[in-house]
Every structure is written in structure tokens, then in C-alpha cells.
Amino acid sequence: MNTRLVELATAVIERNGGTVDCGSMAEFDCASYNADVHRDDRFPAGADELRRRLEATDALVVSSPEYNASVPGVLKNAIDWVSRFHPQPFHERHTLLLSASPSMVGGNRGAWALRVPFEHLGARVYPDMFSLAQAHLAFDDDGEIANAELRRRFEATIVGFMDLAEAAKHYPCVKTAWVEYLGEHPEPAVDRVQ
């Protein structure tokens, strides 16, 4: 289900002028983190591959299921390994979180849990997330999100994220200051308040 959501996200990004390097966790497989192994500065090949691929990108999109209301261990383990590289490649990396699961909350608790390590590592985690509820029923025969309103929200979330990543890359003022910037016109009725 998350693979399908990633394929749809890839299509949206490419339609809107981006290029995508699509990875799956099988490419970033790491043995369980072990400080005794790492002490000699030895990293699993999967961690090195994830670091290399991250460093070649302007932004990161992750789609993950939730396991027991949290981050799947395989993903957290890979984040832990990669966090030990210097420079640490999640730092200041614009990151969008997606999730899909058969449940009514679409893996959203896992996405919230994933914010914690990413934000701890200085990733710029986009305020909006997209979680596809009842994902086993949510795709039509062509593999698109069947519900038109959800499809519109999915695309709008990704395009808003791309606008921010693009601005952060090209405008130094956005690069140095993390501001919540959704690219929307001011509208007092819906503006976020502190």
C-alpha cells in the first residue's frame, strides 16, 4: 500500500517538474544497530547507501506503515545508523511524511512518531502530512486514490511541500530561517495561530 502511495507521489512530483529517486527499505537494509560494531566506524552497506542517496537530494518524502502505533523498527534502525554519519544527512533536509494502512487513521500515529527522530536530527519536517485510511479499499482499478477530495488533498500537500523545498533551495532567507510556509494567501478564518 505504501509502495502504491509512493508511486502516486512520484507521478505528482514529476507532473509538477520534480525528479524522483525512488528507494525502498530493502535497499537500505541494516543489521540491528550495535555500538560495538560501530565503534570501529563500520557502517552497514544499507546505511551507506541511504546516506549517499539522501545527500544527492534536495528533499525527502517518506511513506511508511505504522506498526503498533509507531515507526516500523526497520525504518527507525536505518535512521539510527544514518544519524551516526558526520555530517549528519537528515540535518536541515526538507521532509514530507506520508502513510497508508488499512486502519481508520491510515498510519497517522506512526507518522507522528516518525516526526520525533527526524525533528531531533534537524530535519525540516513539513507541517502537513497525508495518511491514507482504509488503504486496502482506497485505490480504484487504475491504482489511483478513488476519492476525488482525498486525491486533491494528496496532490495539494505534495505541491505545497515542493514549493517550500524549491524556495529553501533557491532563496537564502528561507534557507536560514525555518518558517511555516505553506504558500497560501493570508485568510484570517483559516490562518494558523500560535
Ligand SMILES: Cc1cc2nc3c(=O)[nH]c(=O)nc-3n(C[C@H](O)[C@H](O)[C@H](O)COP(=O)(O)O)c2cc1C
Ligand atoms: C508488526 C505489525 C504491527 C502493525 N501495527 C499496526 C498499527 O498499529 N496500526 C495499523 O494501522 N496497522 C498496523 N499494522 C498493519 C499494517 O498497517 C499493514 O501491514 C499494512 O499493510 C502495511 O503497509 P504496506 O502494505 O505498505 O506494507 C501492523 C502490521 C504489522 C506487521
